[in-house]
Amino acid sequence: MFIHNFKYILKALFKNKMLIFWTFAFPIILGTFFNMAFSDIEKNEMLDIIDIAVVNNNEFKDSVIFTEIFKNLSDKNNDKRIFNTKYVNEEEAKNLLEDDKISGYLIIENSPKVVVTTSGINETILKYTTEEVSQYEEIIKNLTNKIASEEISTNSEYLNNLDELNNKIYSRITKLINENNVNIKNISSNNLSYTMIEFYTLIAMTCLYGGILSMSALNCNLANQSKKGCRVQMSPTSKKIIVFSSVLASYLTQLVGLILLFIYTIFVLKVDYGNNLPMITLLSLVGSLAGLSLGIFISSVFKTSENTKTGIILAFTMFGCFLSGMMGITMKYIVDKNIPILNKINPANMITDGFYSLYYYDTLDRFYFNIISLLIFSALLISISINSLRRQKYDSI
């Protein structure tokens, strides 16, 4: 019965033109438009050097990593430089910003902070560059603490000879960095693509649109949602088998759509998602699971027509993708800056940010944070839906 139901639900899903349009065709069409619209913009944007200021206070001077990296990124002899940096005090930085002579300024007080007055691509680059340098600094600090405590525990005489300890730490960090290839990507206009985020949101959209498939498949199984559901529920086949096989069929359909989108964007639009295939696959599977859960939730909890439910999923997904940067990375930055919790609970952003972190960071902390967030999101929605799914008799149908 499992295979019988699975086979026919799969067939019905693949032959449903409306579902196939939203989950297969629409992302490909949108991706083509993105490619047409943004490729020229990116080329133009890449040529610009961004005017910024850095508050040259003691905290900044003490941070060797920030000092060195910003110096390097602003070096006129560096072909890949992205900043034209003025080192000033805070008052001067504010004045430069007010006079619109710089896009923003960096100030380190306890932690690095970027001050901007508007939200645009320049401001976003400054923000993300600062974030990445911070992460780099964090890695170095952690390594230093770890090595220092290891060395002192093996040889307490280092406490009396700090120079030797420093040299030891320096050589071990250098070795570790070389051995493990721990470094942040070279932040330059060549590899910091601002339109990549659009394609990440496109993948997120496709994952979440998959919810339409699971919603539609499940609607056929539940007596309180459709007459087909009444008929299915009157059969001697266990509801668990019916629901599970239908959901699996919708998940498979969803993954086929996602694979098609990857093939199209990689081979036709030449989008580079990076080389970490296992992690890209993991994120795609988990992202699709989030979409699947969304569909299960909408199908089982709301009692309304299938078209209305489709509308709810489309609207939720598009709004989520908009917040995570589908219509421009600036929006992601605005939300991150002003309402960070919104992006933390937005599944579209979890997927987008997962791809982003996978591409731009060598460490996987942020990636795993997004994976776990997506799993929690999925588990939450399925838990809420289970009560309704387990119900065998209804108050009204």
Add this chain to the structure above:
Amino acid sequence: MKKIIEVKNLTKEYKNLKAVDNLSFEVYQGEILGLLGPNGSGKSTTINSILSLLNFSNGSIKIFGSEMNPDSYEIKKNIGVVFQDVALFEELTAYENIDYFCGLYIKDKKIRQKYIEDAIELVGLNDFKKFYPKQLSGGLLRRLNIACGIAHKPKLIFLDEPTVAVDPQSRNNILDGIKKLRDNGATIIYTTHYMEEVEILCNRVIIIDKGKVLASGTLDELKALSLIEEKISIEVNDLDLKYIEEIKQFRNVDEVVYDDNHLIISYEKGKNNIIKLIDYLKDKNITYNNLYVMRPTLNDVFLSLTGKELRD
């Protein structure tokens, strides 16, 4: 006779409304039981409660001698349901739709194939096997809907208003199919508000309104409950009002209606009424056409019991 269904004191409430009110009845093997009532009388709610799709407030339901609940898979194997609304996959052909629903009951592909062919034959869809639902007319859709519900050859079939909004040809086909199912040994519960269908098909009838049983029995037993024993219809052009008033004074006359040159006289008792009427018309020199006598219908029974028409 063997009891197939036993419903005792079934009550279903929606907030303040009692959709089914203390309903009790039995269905016997091999019969077609008609559940007759106007729209909203509680027929579908009763069916859905019996099928364990709906929670009900009170009462007990036994099918094939066992308590019915959602996990009664052994009982469900022998039940076929045709719901009032068409329940089909738009993306599957007629054959695939029947195969899908039949496959939820019958695992063996060969047996299933034979059953599907039988169902297609029964409802007359041989020429439409590869058609998609949207390519079928309303009547053919209803027939496909029935085929999906009965293909697995159930012993007990629930047909919930299967002929709503179908053309006469399809209706005749459906009714013939139902008779064949009965002849093949199935027990059928047939809900409708078309009294003509009940008169053609059913051995016994339960008339329900507002969730209550108003009357039950064979057709003759029910018709005996009617206040009218005979109706005479006669076509008379431009009949003077004074004649209508005089006819109203005839013995046994319950009601006289004159509309669109048609005079309909209802009699409480049915002996010699037609002779007296013809004599009167002759005497008054009134010309007439198309005179015929009608027996009371279930609608008259319903009217007598509730004071309203079945289709009000």
